[in-house]
Amino acid sequence: MKGFFIVHLQALLFSLGQQLRTPFSSILTIAVLSISIALSGLFYLLVKNVTYLTGHLETSNQITLFLGQQVSEQDGRQLQRQLEKHRNIQATRLITKAEGLKEFEHYSGFGDALKALNSNPLPMVVQIFPRLSLTTQQQLQQLLDELKGLPGVSVAKLDMQWVQRLKAIIVLVERAVLVLASILGFAVIFITGNTIRLELQNRQEEVVIAKLVGATNGFIARPFLYSGFWYGFLAGILALLMITGLMKLLQSPLEQLTRLYLGYQDVVFLSVLNSVILLAVSSLLGVVGAWGVLVMQLNRLKPE
Amino acid sequence: MIKFDRVSKGYAEVSDALVNVSFTIGKGEMVFLTGRSGAGKSTLLKLIALVETVSRGQVFLDGQNLNRVSQREIPFIRRKIGLIFQDYKLLNDRTVADNIALPLLVAGYNHQDIKRRVRAVLDKVGLVGKEKSYPLSLSGGEQQRVGIARAVVNKPSLILADEPTGNLDPELSTEIICLFKQFKQVGVTVFVATHDLTQVVESGCRQLILDRGRLVSG
Ligand SMILES: Nc1ncnc2c1ncn2[C@@H]1O[C@H](COP(=O)(O)OP(=O)(O)O)[C@@H](O)[C@H]1O
Ligand SMILES: [Mg+2]
Numbered sequence: 001m002k003g004f005f006i007v008h009l010q011a012l013l014f015s016l017g018q019q020l021r022t023p024f025s026s027i028l029t030i031a032v033l034s035i036s037i038a039l040s041g042l043f044y045l046l047v048k049n050v051t052y053l054t055g056h057l058e059t060s061n062q063i064t065l066f067l068g069q070q071v072s073e074q075d076g077r078q079l080q081r082q083l084e085k086h087r088n089i090q091a092t093r094l095i096t097k098a099e100g101l102k103e104f105e106h107y108s109g110f111g112d113a114l115k116a117l118n119s120n121p122l123p124m125v126v127q128i129f130p131r132l133s134l135t136t137q138q139q140l141q142q143l144l145d146e147l148k149g150l151p152g153v154s155v156a157k158l159d160m161q162w163v164q165r166l167k168a169i170i171v172l173v174e175r176a177v178l179v180l181a182s183i184l185g186f187a188v189i190f191i192t193g194n195t196i197r198l199e200l201q202n203r204q205e206e207v208v209i210a211k212l213v214g215a216t217n218g219f220i221a222r223p224f225l226y227s228g229f230w231y232g233f234l235a236g237i238l239a240l241l242m243i244t245g246l247m248k249l250l251q252s253p254l255e256q257l258t259r260l261y262l263g264y265q266d267v268v269f270l271s272v273l274n275s276v277i278l279l280a281v282s283s284l285l286g287v288v289g290a291w292g293v294l295v296m297q298l299n300r301l302k303p304e
Numbered sequence: 305m306i307k308f309d310r311v312s313k314g315y316a317e318v319s320d321a322l323v324n325v326s327f328t329i330g331k332g333e334m335v336f337l338t339g340r341s342g343a344g345k346s347t348l349l350k351l352i353a354l355v356e357t358v359s360r361g362q363v364f365l366d367g368q369n370l371n372r373v374s375q376r377e378i379p380f381i382r383r384k385i386g387l388i389f390q391d392y393k394l395l396n397d398r399t400v401a402d403n404i405a406l407p408l409l410v411a412g413y414n415h416q417d418i419k420r421r422v423r424a425v426l427d428k429v430g431l432v433g434k435e436k437s438y439p440l441s442l443s444g445g446e447q448q449r450v451g452i453a454r455a456v457v458n459k460p461s462l463i464l465a466d467e468p469t470g471n472l473d474p475e476l477s478t479e480i481i482c483l484f485k486q487f488k489q490v491g492v493t494v495f496v497a498t499h500d501l502t503q504v505v506e507s508g509c510r511q512l513i514l515d516r517g518r519l520v521s522g
Binding site for chain 1: 353355375376379380382383387393395406407410411454458
């Protein structure tokens with residue numbers, strides 16, 4: 001067991017030694033790999049940040065109750081007070097007919113047209129801000145149905161269409177990022193595979209001689225697999241540095257942006273776990289790339 | 305040790321590299337394989353070393369039918385054979401000691417054993433003091449002795465040599481043949497392909513003669 005461990009350690013160090021012997025091409029390969037990995041990481045961060053931000057956006061859902069024309073202002077206030085105490089409602093706001101008209105005039109510019117009418121056609125409105133604990137559409141829908149049935153309420157509307165649209169877009173972006181990340185992952189596999197194929201070609205003589213003196217494919221493959229591992233691992237480290245650098249650069253403008261739009265500043269970075277996973281995945285992809293080439297090429301390399 | 309049973313071998317371009325070859329070589333024998341260039345000597349040795357496979361017939365090594373050997377088993381069979389080549393096939397970017405150690409490394413020997421065995425075999429082939437040298441700094445005769453050292457370091461029961469003295473002058477050739485005789489003395493089977501007939505006659509060993517793929521004497 002100890003011997004086994006030492007043999008692997010030797011191969012691991014030997015393969016690193018090989019890379020250090022050809023620094024230029026190794027650096028080029030690692031640079032290309034790290035760009036692919038960093039792009040995947042950045043896409044991931046993009047989705048993570050957007051999801052995080054829109055998670056807060058959901059709280060801006062609101063329900064609008066349009067009251068019947070026959071409902072008096074007093075009954076309206078009564079209803080508002082009653083709703084204020086509802087366990088699923090955070091806050092309410094009553095917009096009387098007069099206030100509604102003022103707002104309408106202010107925002108629409110049709111005030112003169114309304115003045116031509118001798119009565120105010122606008123209904124009284126109660127704006128409902130549901131509790132933050134209601135997050136799913138189902139819960140909101142339930143509340144909406146309940147409010148719809150109240151006496152005096154003619155129409156109840158849930159204003160979350162834009163949130164839904166945003167969410168649909170986010171789902172789309174998530175998918176796109178997943179596809180992109182997969183493509184980039186394959187790129188990492190193919191680039192490593194090609195590099196290992198070249199290494200195998202450069203060391204063909206050595207491989208053939210090793211075979212002639214009784215080396216198994218496993219023995220021959222080992223240093224190349226480790227080489228693949230190093231490419232993936234080092235590219236992963238470089239990618240992490242790139243991501244961190246870029247995020248540091250973007251941090252203050254991003255924070256400014258979120259402060260402007262959401263009233264608070266918060267930017268999500270890669271967590272330690274994310275970083276570890278990124279390193280593990282990139283190392284694994286390197287090994288997989290090397291392995292694929294070895295499986296295809298090792299049996300083909302024959303003495304002659 | 306080696307048994308050929310009506311073996312034929314053809315390549316895509318050459319359909320009769322070997323034709324209906326049958327012979328046996330016993331354990332501990334030293335046998336020469338002779339014939340003109342292109343007669344099929346290398347092909348015959350490659351069949352034993354599992355580098356090529358027969359087109360027809362059967363080859364037995366130590367009683368094992370090589371037709372029935374799987375890819376996985378090949379390395380383990382090769383560890384029982386010491387191969388020696390005309391062009392030495394040394395790794396020129398590795399020291400003499402590293403070259404000789406390769407079969408042991410491949411077979412998973414530990415560092416201590418490798419050091420001990422390499423030292424012993426260097427002594428046997430007369431290369432003590434050269435272990436840190438690189439192959440290209442050695443003479444042809446020395447390089448071939450490195451090749452021989454690599455072939456015998458794992459104590460194989462069979463040595464296959466393909467024109468081992470092809471690039472050496474007669475004096476050095478005689479030295480190499482002497483080395484082979486020493487291995488034969490300790491029970492190793494030695495099978496040498498050569499077109500150097502004087503060496504063969506001097507050695508007084510058994511001779512198999514190939515002519516255009518056919519065994520004409522043996
Ligand atoms: N890999 C190969 N592919 C095609 N033809 C080959 C190959 N190896 C040998 N031959 C042919 O087989 C015949 C025997 O060659 P070889 O065994 O090398 O003879 P020798 O070693 O006696 O000179 C020759 O005609 C040679 O051209
Ligand atoms: Mg030949």
